[in-house]
Amino acid sequence: MDIGNFCSDKKPAAVNWIEGRGKSVVCEAIIKGDVVRKVLKTTVESLVELNMLKNLTGSAMAGALGGFNAHASNIVTAVYIATGQDPAQNVESSHCITMMEAVNDGKDLHISVTMPSIEVGTVGGGTQLASQSACLNLLGVKGASKESAGANSRMLAAVVAGAVLAGELSLMSALAAGQLVKSHMKYNRSNKDVSKASS
Numbered sequence: 001m002d003i004g005n006f007c008s009d010k011k012p013a014a015v016n017w018i019e020g021r022g023k024s025v026v027c028e029a030i031i032k033g034d035v036v037r038k039v040l041k042t043t044v045e046s047l048v049e050l051n052m053l054k055n056l057t058g059s060a061m062a063g064a065l066g067g068f069n070a071h072a073s074n075i076v077t078a079v080y081i082a083t084g085q086d087p088a089q090n091v092e093s094s095h096c097i098t099m100m101e102a103v104n105d106g107k108d109l110h111i112s113v114t115m116p117s118i119e120v121g122t123v124g125g126g127t128q129l130a131s132q133s134a135c136l137n138l139l140g141v142k143g144a145s146k147e148s149a150g151a152n153s154r155m156l157a158a159v160v161a162g163a164v165l166a167g168e169l170s171l172m173s174a175l176a177a178g179q180l181v182k183s184h185m186k187y188n189r190s191n192k193d194v195s196k197a198s199s
Helices: 014-019 033-038 044-061 072-083 087-093 130-139 151-176 179-187 191-198
Strands: 023-031 096-103 108-118
Touching: 014 108, 023 033, 023 151, 033 044, 033 108, 044 096, 044 108, 044 151, 072 087, 072 108, 072 130, 072 151, 087 108, 096 151, 108 151, 130 151, 151 179
Parallel strands: none
Antiparallel strands: 023 108, 096 108
């Protein structure tokens, strides 16, 4: 049956952002202020401000469609390749809005990612490849659930959203702490290093 492209498979579209497609997942966490300071090397206030300026305001100014996040597509694509999903579906599956707010009298950070159209499966296609099958098995979602139809794909969608939340927290913390550029400058190979390696 021809679906007339209204589903907008593998293309960014408002219909998927508004109505959802595949699995719709919200993942949230409260990160204690001590962890923000000691592990992430930043502050709750800095993260909340950066999220507002970068992920929300910056994306709105760019006319983003479902892209109100730092780098959800990086995480989605990595998980998709590892678990035998169709990597081209990262387009709509990466629709994500990342929210951050100070809670508990401003001491702790509440972070959430809302992803309305995560398209995943645990049966058929690339999920049958050896490495991808092993990864799904490691996650406990390989094949069809014997207890509840669709439970494994729902759990895989939750894993995707959880990984995206962790990735958002990591990158935003690196940006807020000024560590992203420093690490790129420290570990990036210069042209001189590349020419030595090729000779």
